[in-house]
Amino acid sequence: MRTFHWWVIVMSALAFGIALNLGLIAFSFDNAGWDWSFCLEVHPQAVSNVASATEPCGSSRTEALAEAKGLIAAVRADKGELVVTENVKDLTFKVSKDAKIFINSKVSMLADLRPGDEAIVVFTRQGQELFASEVRSIRKKD
Numbered sequence: 001m002r003t004f005h006w007w008v009i010v011m012s013a014l015a016f017g018i019a020l021n022l023g024l025i026a027f028s029f030d031n032a033g034w035d036w037s038f039c040l041e042v043h044p045q046a047v048s049n050v051a052s053a054t055e056p057c058g059s060s061r062t063e064a065l066a067e068a069k070g071l072i073a074a075v076r077a078d079k080g081e082l083v084v085t086e087n088v089k090d091l092t093f094k095v096s097k098d099a100k101i102f103i104n105s106k107v108s109m110l111a112d113l114r115p116g117d118e119a120i121v122v123f124t125r126q127g128q129e130l131f132a133s134e135v136r137s138i139r140k141k142d
Contacts, residue, residue, distance in 0.1 A: 100133070104137070122135075
């Protein structure tokens with residue numbers, strides 16, 4: 001059994017080294033006063049075709065994909081904006097023309113969304129702005 005544990009440790013270290021050497025992951029140490037932090041980053045382009053993450057941890061790069069769930073408060077298709085109320089906070093998303101929009105699992109357009117529909121928005125944050133890449137809406141039958 002001990003041999004198996006050592007084998008797992010050696011193979012994990014080898015896989016980590018190969019991934020680090022290929023640029024699939026990065027890590028850094030930060031020493032601010034007495035606080036030490038370790039940051040391990042998996043580069044999204046290594047997993048799928050997502051935003052680039054080549055800058056070190058804590059920098060002002062595009063953050064990873066996130067989800068917001070709530071009710072649609074407003075749709076401004078002419079501006080490419082969608083406002084979703086998550087809990088009590090309104091989140092305003094910029095929606096590009098190539099974003100995927102679904103209503104009850106059917107492909108739709110931003111203008112087809114209605115206030116009051118339930119929505120799940122997949123987005124990235126760039127600074128203070130939120131950019132939606134996918135909106136899945138559930139519309140209850142009238």
